Amino acid sequence: MAPESGCPPSSGQPLPAEFHARPTDIVARDLLGQFLWHRLGSGRVTGGRIVETEAYLGPDDPGSHARRRTPRSEIMYGPPGRAYVYFTYGMHECFNAVAHEPGAAGAVLVRALEPVCDLAGMAERRGSVVRRADGGVKEALLCSGPARLTQALAITRELNSADLTRPPLWLTGGEPVPESAVAVTRRIGLRRGIELPARYIIAGSPFLSR
DNA sequence: GTGACGATAATCT
DNA sequence: GATTATCGTCACA
Numbered sequence: 088m089a090p091e092s093g094c095p096p097s098s099g100q101p102l103p104a105e106f107h108a109r110p111t112d113i114v115a116r117d118l119l120g121q122f123l124w125h126r127l128g129s130g131r132v133t134g135g136r137i138v139e140t141e142a143y144l145g146p147d148d149p150g151s152h153a154r155r156r157t158p159r160s161e162i163m164y165g166p167p168g169r170a171y172v173y174f175t176y177g178m179h180e181c182f183n184a185v186a187h188e189p190g191a192a193g194a195v196l197v198r199a200l201e202p203v204c205d206l207a208g209m210a211e212r213r214g215s216v217v218r219r220a221d222g223g224v225k226e227a228l229l230c231s232g233p234a235r236l237t238q239a240l241a242i243t244r245e246l247n248s249a250d251l252t253r254p255p256l257w258l259t260g261g262e263p264v265p266e267s268a269v270a271v272t273r274r275i276g277l278r279r280g281i282e283l284p285a286r287y288i289i290a291g292s293p294f295l296s297r
Numbered sequence: 298g299t300g301a302c303g304a305t306a307a308t309c310t
Numbered sequence: 311g312a313t314t315a316t317c318g319t320c321a322c323a
Contacts (some may be wrong), residue, residue: 141315155309276315
């Protein structure tokens with residue numbers, strides 16, 4: 088699909104809540120190749136194709152916010168298919184999709200997108216770091232990190248607990264990604280639980296973090 | 298190209 | 311009072 092040709096594309100159907108009601112690591116794998124969209128107050132839709140995710144499990148995962156059940160992590164124990172947006176490092180927001188089996192807890196951190204719709208708006212929100220000397224845009228820097236993509240898509244904590252099956256913040260289906268294109272690594276940036284292989288990427292994508 | 302470091306505030310102990 | 315699921319900048323190669 089060429090960027091900006093029908094944004095968002097009408098072909099993709101919203102992912103149903105049942106998509107998220109499965110083991111968290113399975114959902115993290117299956118979110119690769121799907122689309123994340125945000126309809127802004129202006130009516131404009133911005134978003135892209137998911138190329139990198141991480142699974143964060145329940146109380147037994149030392150790297151997960153859900154290792155303790157607190158007011159912040161409570162949403163990870165709630166119904167699958169909602170947004171978990173948290174604030175960290177004093178300046179960054181990160182977006183997760185709550186995903187787990189009945190009775191469990193967990194969420195999938197979306198770490199990187201391939202930009203598809205409203206690249207100009209993304210560039211504006213991301214600021215001078217994505218601008219080239221000649222005025223062009225470094226597309227690989229727009230959404231290549233969990234805090235970068237929330238900034239590019241204007242996703243804030245106000246969207247915490249939003250229903251991801253419908254606008255203004257929602258997910259739609261894309262072309263399935265074959266196993267041969269998927270790689271699994273340890274998670275990034277953690278102090279605890281970093282050894283768990285729970286980061287899923289579309290190998291070789293130019294839009295990954297790091 | 299790589300690696301070190303400071304910014305900055307919500308959340309939790 | 312300590313910690314943090316990050317990023318941009320700076321030094322150096």
